[in-house]
Amino acid sequence: MDRLLTSIRPRTAQALQGGATRGMRGVAIGLALLIAWALVPLVASRSIVDLLVFAALYTIAGLGVSFLLGQCGIVSIAQSVFYGIGAYSTAYLTTHWGWPALACMAVGIGISTTIAFAVGWPILRLSGYFLALATLALAIIGHVLFTEWDWLTGGTLGIGGIPALRIGEYQFNTPQRFYYLVWPIALLLLFAHRNLLHLRTGFAMRAMRDAPAAAAVLGIDVHRLKVQVFVLSAALGAIAGSLLAHYVTFISVDSFGIDRAINFLLLAVLGGARTIIGPVLGALFITIVPHALSGFGDIHAVLFAAFLIATVIFLPAGFGGSLHRLVESLKPSERVDDK
Amino acid sequence: MSALLEVSGVSHGFRGLQVLKAVNLTVKTGSITGLIGPNGAGKSTLFNIVSGFLTPDAGEVRYAGRSINGMPVEQRSALGLVRTFQTPQVFAHLTVHENLIAGGYKASRTGMLANLVGTPASRRELAALKREADRACERFGLSEVRHRLAGGLPAGQQRLLELARACFGKPRLLCLDEPSSGLNTEEVNQLMALLERLNAEGISLLLVSHDMNLVAIASVIHVLCFGEIICSGVLRELQSDPRVREAYLGV
Amino acid sequence: MSATLLLQSALAGLTNGFVYALVGLGIAVVFRGTRIINAMQGEFALVGGIAAYLVVERLAGSLWLASLAGVAAGGLLGVLTEVLLVRPTRKRGGTEESYLLLTLGIAFAISAAALYFFGRDARLLPGIGGESSQIMFDAAVRTHALWLMAIASIVMVVLWLFYHRTHIGLSMMAASIDEEGAATIGINVPLMRTLTFLLGGLVGGLAGVLVSPLITLHYEMGLLLTLKGFAAAILGGLLNPFGAVVGGITLGLIESIAVLSVASGYKDVIAMTVLIVIMIVMPQGMLGRGSRKGG
Numbered sequence: 001m002d003r004l005l006t007s008i009r010p011r012t013a014q015a016l017q018g019g020a021t022r023g024m025r026g027v028a029i030g031l032a033l034l035i036a037w038a039l040v041p042l043v044a045s046r047s048i049v050d051l052l053v054f055a056a057l058y059t060i061a062g063l064g065v066s067f068l069l070g071q072c073g074i075v076s077i078a079q080s081v082f083y084g085i086g087a088y089s090t091a092y093l094t095t096h097w098g099w100p101a102l103a104c105m106a107v108g109i110g111i112s113t114t115i116a117f118a119v120g121w122p123i124l125r126l127s128g129y130f131l132a133l134a135t136l137a138l139a140i141i142g143h144v145l146f147t148e149w150d151w152l153t154g155g156t157l158g159i160g161g162i163p164a165l166r167i168g169e170y171q172f173n174t175p176q177r178f179y180y181l182v183w184p185i186a187l188l189l190l191f192a193h194r195n196l197l198h199l200r201t202g203f204a205m206r207a208m209r210d211a212p213a214a215a216a217v218l219g220i221d222v223h224r225l226k227v228q229v230f231v232l233s234a235a236l237g238a239i240a241g242s243l244l245a246h247y248v249t250f251i252s253v254d255s256f257g258i259d260r261a262i263n264f265l266l267l268a269v270l271g272g273a274r275t276i277i278g279p280v281l282g283a284l285f286i287t288i289v290p291h292a293l294s295g296f297g298d299i300h301a302v303l304f305a306a307f308l309i310a311t312v313i314f315l316p317a318g319f320g321g322s323l324h325r326l327v328e329s330l331k332p333s334e335r336v337d338d339k
Numbered sequence: 340m341s342a343l344l345e346v347s348g349v350s351h352g353f354r355g356l357q358v359l360k361a362v363n364l365t366v367k368t369g370s371i372t373g374l375i376g377p378n379g380a381g382k383s384t385l386f387n388i389v390s391g392f393l394t395p396d397a398g399e400v401r402y403a404g405r406s407i408n409g410m411p412v413e414q415r416s417a418l419g420l421v422r423t424f425q426t427p428q429v430f431a432h433l434t435v436h437e438n439l440i441a442g443g444y445k446a447s448r449t450g451m452l453a454n455l456v457g458t459p460a461s462r463r464e465l466a467a468l469k470r471e472a473d474r475a476c477e478r479f480g481l482s483e484v485r486h487r488l489a490g491g492l493p494a495g496q497q498r499l500l501e502l503a504r505a506c507f508g509k510p511r512l513l514c515l516d517e518p519s520s521g522l523n524t525e526e527v528n529q530l531m532a533l534l535e536r537l538n539a540e541g542i543s544l545l546l547v548s549h550d551m552n553l554v555a556i557a558s559v560i561h562v563l564c565f566g567e568i569i570c571s572g573v574l575r576e577l578q579s580d581p582r583v584r585e586a587y588l589g590v
Numbered sequence: 591m592s593a594t595l596l597l598q599s600a601l602a603g604l605t606n607g608f609v610y611a612l613v614g615l616g617i618a619v620v621f622r623g624t625r626i627i628n629a630m631q632g633e634f635a636l637v638g639g640i641a642a643y644l645v646v647e648r649l650a651g652s653l654w655l656a657s658l659a660g661v662a663a664g665g666l667l668g669v670l671t672e673v674l675l676v677r678p679t680r681k682r683g684g685t686e687e688s689y690l691l692l693t694l695g696i697a698f699a700i701s702a703a704a705l706y707f708f709g710r711d712a713r714l715l716p717g718i719g720g721e722s723s724q725i726m727f728d729a730a731v732r733t734h735a736l737w738l739m740a741i742a743s744i745v746m747v748v749l750w751l752f753y754h755r756t757h758i759g760l761s762m763m764a765a766s767i768d769e770e771g772a773a774t775i776g777i778n779v780p781l782m783r784t785l786t787f788l789l790g791g792l793v794g795g796l797a798g799v800l801v802s803p804l805i806t807l808h809y810e811m812g813l814l815l816t817l818k819g820f821a822a823a824i825l826g827g828l829l830n831p832f833g834a835v836v837g838g839i840t841l842g843l844i845e846s847i848a849v850l851s852v853a854s855g856y857k858d859v860i861a862m863t864v865l866i867v868i869m870i871v872m873p874q875g876m877l878g879r880g881s882r883k884g885g
Contacts, residue, residue, distance in 0.1 A: 122870040128686040129627040130869050137862035148855045195457035199465050200447050207430050207441040214428035219416040219445035228451050299706050305699030312691045313678050
């Protein structure tokens with residue numbers, strides 16, 4: 001649990017892990033959360049569990065956007081395209097050609113990463129604004145192509161009858177079962193990214209984010225690194241999309257438009273793009289809040305946008321950043337002070 | 340001594356203004372070379388050209404016997420050509436220790452996929468980098484502040500950090516852009532001693548500075564004025580050279 | 591392909607081009623005044639169009655009144671945005687990212703609000719001269735389209751004069767180029783920024799009023815207009831005053847001619863691809879003159 005919180009502040013990790021009592025407290029919290037997580041499907045209603053499944057899927061896709069934003073300062077609104085590619089690859093290949101799930105996901109990842117590389121390489125040389133708008137343009141292109149190429153995607157009619165994921169005879173065809181499948185996957189990916197941050201590449205990324213000129217002088221090929229992160233982000237989108245297809249068993253083009261891309265960006269910003277736990281918080285927010293506000297109708301889209309604006313202005317570090325600060329302030333003062 | 344860096348016939352202009360006019364300059368291997376000149380002489384431009392941040396309109400830059408025209412900054416760095424910046428470009432949100440680890444990028448290998456998985460090789464590599472960073476902290480006197488965020492350090496220590504980080508990858512030619520700016524006299528003296536020590540360890544230095552005291556450590560100094568090298572030599576000679584006087588006083 | 595068809599397409603492209611030019615002009619205005627790329631410029635058009643529509647439908651107002659309302663609505667939105675949202679962001683240390691996210695957020699908020707209050711239906715505004723068309727060389731073009739091009743051209747000239755001949759216009763330019771310098775000679779820099787957004791809003795509102803009779807008014811049009819306007823602006827060169835015009839017309843023509851050979855559903859894809867390509871290949875635009883370089 002502490003490991004999720006202490007994304008880029010190893011000092012914090014040290015401080016938290018130093019001292020037996022503190023260590024034990026961390027373990028206790030972690031265990032409590034784990035048990036709480038495991039118990040949810042047993043006590044909550046089906047619709048809540050369904051929401052939480054979506055939260056996990058959005059966490060995965062949102063992690064890509066969040067990482068790109070937090071580590072490279074790149075605003076990407078293109079994640080919906082890769083999400084769609086993953087979903088349609090799975091949908092098409094399972095229903096038309098009967099391919100196994102993993103193979104379809106691999107294809108989805110392959111196509112997404114190839115496109116991300118091909119488009120990313122020239123685009124990522126651009127500066128902030130240009131780049132963001134280029135990704136938005138990409139999202140529009142993707143959405144139109146998903147709609148127009150109905151021989152592949154079924155267009156507005158979509159593709160149905162996607163088989164559920166299964167291991168042997170055991171099918172993951174209920175929200176509860178899928179919940180226990182998808183969250184570990186999400187957490188695994190989160191841990192992988194935490195690894196990344198704390199090893200060589202992560203240092204290079206953080207260097208690039210703080211002072212790109214100095215990073216270049218240390219031998220870091222900034223452009224290549226950005227492309228790598230973009231490709232990684234696309235892979236995450238594709239993974240989330242593939243899982244989505246297996247879960248909802250029917251997909252249509254409405255799920256892969258601009259609003260989806262905005263949702264991913266929103267959850268990245270809200271959750272705090274510089275923390276590893278950010279995407280989880282953001283994803284939980286954007287799935288639970290509309291549910292809570294469902295009495296108000298379509299207004300939640302407006303409220304979301306309002307939240308995005310408020311976060312940008314008042315809470316630039318997002319929920320994750322605030323949580324982080326909260327945890328820091330709760331620790332006894334064995335801390336090096338900053339100016 | 341052979342030439343580590345050779346600048347030949349480099350010219351460059353901005354919007355009709357000719358900033359550099361066929362500049363020739365050499366840095367001998369193992370030396371400390373200074374570059375001075377009044378404001379607007381073109382020192383920054385020349386510096387940016389040498390370090391790869393600018394492509395000259397004409398001329399050639401040769402490093403370690405090969406032409407590096409058009410070579411990107413990171414490749415020059417891989418060959419040992421490293422620079423610092425006038426305002427220290429430390430990684431503000433990283434600690435001193437982490438800044439140094441970042442400096443070890445060139446010296447390490449593992450890629451993104453390996454890092455995602457967290458392979459044993461990746462972890463060993465990081466552990467090695469951490470040990471190196473500890474050593475660098477001691478060498479440069481940063482051990483006390485190793486866990487402070489670099490952004491919160493005073494200018495003098497940021498300068499030190501930037502130097503330490505640049506030296507992490509064992510550079511061959513270290514180009515320093517106004518390294519004494521923002522430092523008090525005491526700190527400048529410490530810097531001079533440090534630079535001489537680094538030079539003694541085999542690092543060649545190219546020093547751009549306003550500070551006459553600092554450049555005194557250089558074995559040869561070039562004077563740049565209005566885009567041309569007007570003379571070169573030892574500091575004492577230059578100080579009594581009428582052309583130099585005119586360049587500085589006449590501006 | 592007959593000459594008439596080609597001409598027809600070209601005229602349609604030209605008309606659209608002027609709209610993109612107006613939106614692009616708004617983006618350029620805001621950029622030159624505040625160095626912010628306004629991702630919500632298209633929403634000024636949407637709001638302007640909606641205001642005009644409401645005046646016509648709910649208040650049975652004349653077209654003139656509706657147009658005025660639309661332009662004013664755009665301007666009002668611009669001022670409110672700057673004062674209520676941009677300023678606090680600036681105060682808290684606005685980075686390029688945060689302004690981008692901010693304007694994007696506002697764009698989506700407005701788009702979502704439009705969806706909520708007006709639904710998914712598209713509305714049509716009556717145009718100048720109603721539904722009538724003129725015949726030019728065997729091709730038909732709506733009277734309104736001709737008016738649109740004329741008005742847009744006038745606006746462009748007026749803007750140029752404003753920036754280069756009036757005290758306020760010059761002050762606004764000065765404030766954006768060098769804030770501190772401008773302040774020392776007595777220019778109220780925050781006011782200039784607000785005025786910039788006001789101007790951007792007015793131009794955007796006008797674009798909305800002019801374009802709504804030709805394309806339908808619907809909640810998603812803002813974003814697309816913004817992107818196409820942005821394409822127009824950088825195609826022509828972001829800092830060049832006539833850039834957006836040249837860029838917009840070029841984009842409109844490319845779009846219309848291309849659609850002759852491809853299915854109409856791909857129309858937006860063409861504009862978006864053009865946008866991406868020019869950003870990569872020609873970031874300084876066709877008339878480029880020292881603009882922001884990408885990278």
